[in-house]
Amino acid sequence: MCLDTPLRSVPGTRQDCSKYADVLIHFMSWSGTRGGAAGINLIWVMLSNQRKHPLMQDLIHPDAKFTEETRKKYQEQGGFSINPLLTSDATQKIRNHVSGMLERVHPAVGVDNIIGAHTHDPVLLDLCAQPRLLDIIEQMVGPDVVLWSSHIIAKPPRTGAEIPWHQDAPYWNIQPWIFATIWLALDDTTPENGPMYVLPGSHRNGEVKHVPMMKKGKMFHMQIDPALIPEDVEKQHHGVFIPAGSAECHDALLYHRSDANISDKRRCVMIIRYMSAQCDPASKQYTRFDTNEPFEREYYLMRGRNTKNDKRFKPL
Numbered sequence: 001m002c003l004d005t006p007l008r009s010v011p012g013t014r015q016d017c018s019k020y021a022d023v024l025i026h027f028m029s030w031s032g033t034r035g036g037a038a039g040i041n042l043i044w045v046m047l048s049n050q051r052k053h054p055l056m057q058d059l060i061h062p063d064a065k066f067t068e069e070t071r072k073k074y075q076e077q078g079g080f081s082i083n084p085l086l087t088s089d090a091t092q093k094i095r096n097h098v099s100g101m102l103e104r105v106h107p108a109v110g111v112d113n114i115i116g117a118h119t120h121d122p123v124l125l126d127l128c129a130q131p132r133l134l135d136i137i138e139q140m141v142g143p144d145v146v147l148w149s150s151h152i153i154a155k156p157p158r159t160g161a162e163i164p165w166h167q168d169a170p171y172w173n174i175q176p177w178i179f180a181t182i183w184l185a186l187d188d189t190t191p192e193n194g195p196m197y198v199l200p201g202s203h204r205n206g207e208v209k210h211v212p213m214m215k216k217g218k219m220f221h222m223q224i225d226p227a228l229i230p231e232d233v234e235k236q237h238h239g240v241f242i243p244a245g246s247a248e249c250h251d252a253l254l255y256h257r258s259d260a261n262i263s264d265k266r267r268c269v270m271i272i273r274y275m276s277a278q279c280d281p282a283s284k285q286y287t288r289f290d291t292n293e294p295f296e297r298e299y300y301l302m303r304g305r306n307t308k309n310d311k312r313f314k315p316l
């Protein structure tokens with residue numbers, strides 16, 4: 001199945017537009033040109049009320065759901081896995097698509113630091129806009145859902161970097177903290193290829209002290225004060241070893257880290273970040289993964305209402 005083959009008629013898609021074009025042709029032949037002009041207006045109004053972005057295909061696995069058990073796990077442990085999140089067909093398609101992008105990454109950006117690519121890549125934006133993914137996100141941030149970031153981190157064989165223990169929220173200049181993070185594996189994550197580790201329940205500590213890192217990374221410049229990491233952390237932590245197409249969701253205050261890739265296999269993930277429309281984000285510049293040109297972070301109102309009428313939140 002091809003990503004640009006619609007599975008079903010989704011309002012606002014090409015399939016849907018051709019339905020409107022048929023209506024217009026019939027209307028024009030029935031009423032003449034003046035009627036046709038009125039018809040064009042009518043169709044324009046109908047289309048402007050529809051989704052503007054062409055949703056191409058349902059990528060989400062039928063079993064991917066947020067249940068009461070999921071909610072309990074999210075509240076108590078600060079994270080949960082969705083295994084699988086994508087259908088196997090979608091996993092292959094998105095994986096191939098991202099692999100193609102990795103070949104075009106500008107050296108100054110780096111394959112571990114592709115931020116905000118969904119803003120200029122319709123396939124990735126479609127992934128972030130999947131209605132059944134948003135059903136899951138809604139359970140974490142409420143009905144008014146804004147997509148604010150995506151981050152592709154590929155750790156090539158034997159070179160990927162280690163990321164220290166940190167919480168996400170203190171890195172982001174966004175208030176209040178009503179977030180949902182989807183860490184989507186595009187390769188199988190194994191103990192050897194630079195997996196992520198989480199410390200279950202640590203989100204209940206609230207925001208903790210971070211200190212500057214001795215060795216400054218490109219993306220991560222601070223880490224949780226090592227004195228706050230339990231001595232027996234290796235007994236308590238949980239390795240996120242999941243197959244490609246599965247995802248892990250974690251609270252923005254959950255302690256997590258990841259290993260360097262010591263294997264001969266790539267580890268690539270796409271992290272998708274949403275927030276409630278109640279949040280007030282600060283502006284931020286990213287650089288395009290393929291040209292290294294700067295662009296402003298964009299915000300898409302994916303679902304629900306723009307409760308504070310924030311002009312930065314674009315309808316999709």
Ligand SMILES: O=C(O)CCC(=O)C(=O)O
Pocket residue numbers: 151153163168194195196256257258259269271
């Ligand atoms: O994927 C990884 O290696 C770690 C990701 C992470 O720590 C983060 O996005 O906050």
